[in-house]
């Protein structure tokens with residue numbers, strides 16, 4: 001718990017001790033050490049080390065220190081009051097009296113990080129705690145911190161890092177299932193990040209006790225932290241994902257719609273669900289099997305009576321285009337007849353108490369023991385069961401649950417393993433000093449991360465030509481390297497739909513780009529209206545899965561009558577239309593760490609009004625999503641940042657920056673596209689397997705107002721959708737730049753859409769490229785493709801996105817037909833089609849001179 005002042009040990013003054021280059025090493029008379037080390041020009045690691053403490057085991061970090069480039073200059077020098085360490089991007093001044101640091105960006109005046117000059121560090125003996133104190137600039141926001149309840153800005157709260165199973169959670173419940181001790185301090189486009197590199201219970205006081213002070217406390221180990229200097233939010237998030245890793249490119253099916261239900265009692269119920277989904281033409285890629293499939297909740301078993309033939313079930317579902325993801329819980333039933341238990345005990349890979357006996361608790365199967373994922377041999381052993389019982393049978397992904405780890409032996413929400421349970425050593429740690437035993441108090445927060453590593457690596461080994469898929473409830477900084485995250489047991493409350501936005505945005509800013517919430521809500525009974533609003537909002541989040549708890553009302557989209565069913569179906573169909581855009585965003589995130597779902601100020605850093613918006617988000621750079629989070633709403637206020645924005649489904653055009661009152665019928669939520677920008681869309685499919693032979697793409701653009709001048713570009717990334725060929729260059733990447741120019745008359749407009757040459761060695765099947773220009777208001781005067789005039793087509797051209805995936809049509813050779821265009825006056829949509837060429841080419845559409 002936070003320390004009391006009278007336990008505080010005196011710290012300082014410091015003197016310099018000899019140290020290698022790049023490192024400023026200091027010590028005081030009581031043996032406190034302070035180490036300041038530059039890892040990159042904009043990244044410093046600071047360690048405040050009391051005597052006798054052990055260094056952090058760096059499970060959170062994607063690569064060891066030795067793999068960081070050292071090709072930048074670092075200077076360490078003495079100053080009048082202490083020392084200075086400088087890189088080309090930052091300067092850290094350390095005061096010899098107290099060890100207080102002030103960090104400045106190169107050339108800047110303001111320190112962007114300033115320790116409390118009087119009391120920068122506290123070392124408290126009675127509570128075994130260390131803390132740091134820094135100045136929180138007036139007006140700055142506190143973002144990141146992973147999965148937390150509440151609004152986007154966390155300032156004014158105390159937040160704790162201790163993975164916890166908590167049901168139900170309320171708007172201020174803390175902590176939840178994940179711990180990412182990383183805070184971003186953001187103000188008017190400038191940001192810095194502070195990552196506590198420590199796995200013990202930790203706590204951030206973000207201006208709660210004193211409005212202008214940030215205090216970070218760790219319950220054990222060293223006070224080890226990184227400062228990311230920014231200066232922009234994008235720099236900080238990119239830097240943090242450089243440090244802790246990025247999401248691997250997911251298989252494309254994992255971006256499709258997914259359905260789950262706790263309480264699908266037997267294989268017949270699963271089959272019925274699957275058949276009903278297809279019969280009603282509700283697109284879906286994944287069906288989840290919750291704990292019901294197991295025999296007495298014994299992990300890695302199938303109930304012989306209720307799921308008698310898992311292979312047949314899996315292959316029947318595969319034949320209908322479904323992937324199956326099974327839940328895996330870490331609690332292993334104590335049962336001498338049960339091979340997983342017997343083997344785990346015999347191999348000595350279970351978590352143990354100090355006397356060497358396995359720690360026992362209670363979860364779904366009754367009395368249980370837990371594998372020690374903090375050991376490489378335990379991870380591999382667990383992985384061998386995943387491979388044998390699940391992956392090799394055809395299970396497409398692993399859903400890791402209860403991995404905080406949760407135990408029912410103690411009442412929730414505190415129930416977990418005892419603090420003196422022993423873990424480790426992890427023989428896979430490269431740094432031999434990290435191969436040590438540790439107590440649960442230190443290992444607790446990384447249990448879920450390492451369980452996910454086990455599931456990820458096991459799938460990779462069992463099926464090396466397929467991308468692994470893991471969904472996890474618990475995690476720590478770096479979890480994105482192995483798993484997608486869902487936000488645990490939410491409830492079918494409007495408040496939880498509201499909270500989904502800030503929660504997922506902050507997860508994205510904390511490195512976890514591939515995240516989602518249970519659509520429709522997990523506990524409590526949903527309503528048709530809530531499900532409709534949530535399904536629409538969920539379609540515009542990175543990971544989309546409808547999941548609900550046993551004994552709640554069934555939550556398939558057809559359970560609330562035909563109107564709700566049709567509304568939800570359309571939302572899910574939009575999910576499939578969006579796949580080319582979503583997949584491109586996933587690729588961008590896996591390469592650069594960019595969040596898929598972003599706060600409005602990500603792309604509009606100078607916009608103070610955008611920084612206040614907590615109930616909207618951007619999906620990628622070109623879509624603003626304004627979910628409806630109240631019952632009976634018919635309108636909502638939305639904020640649109642600078643630029644022109646076009647409502648996707650209504651004849652509404654807004655010139656930002658502006659607040660607008662927008663219509664919100666139950667049928668759709670308000671979503672705005674950046675006028676003039678290309679959003680790559682595809683056909684509606686019942687599942688992504690249908691798209692294998694249908695790579696048609698629609699480059700959807702909403703026309704800016706006549707007289708506009710602007711240019712804007714978009715990537716389109718494509719590949720086989722699974723496997724690792726893309727790492728050998730088997731992908732296709734093109735850049736589409738839309739350049740809009742005005743003409744002489746106010747009503748004039750012209751577009752040059754420049755398609756960059758295709759990069760990468762993978763080619764989609766030969767196809768036409770379809771450009772759909774919406775809201776231009778009239779037919780064009782001329783259309784040219786690669787310099788040649790394109791004639792109007794003989795008949796109407798139906799946009800790809802308006803029809804179902806149709807491999808026959810895609811393969812019909814229609815791409816080879818002469819290019820053509822068609823303007824549909826009723827829809828106000830111009831469709832232009834032409835055969836795709838791999839080289840650079842341009843489409844020119846000119847409304848100048850058109851009537």
Ligand code: GLC
Pocket residue numbers: 262290291327401402473488489547548549
């Ligand atoms: C936990 C999970 C939930 C799952 C249930 C039964 O509560 O969070 O998603 O359905 O356990 O396995």
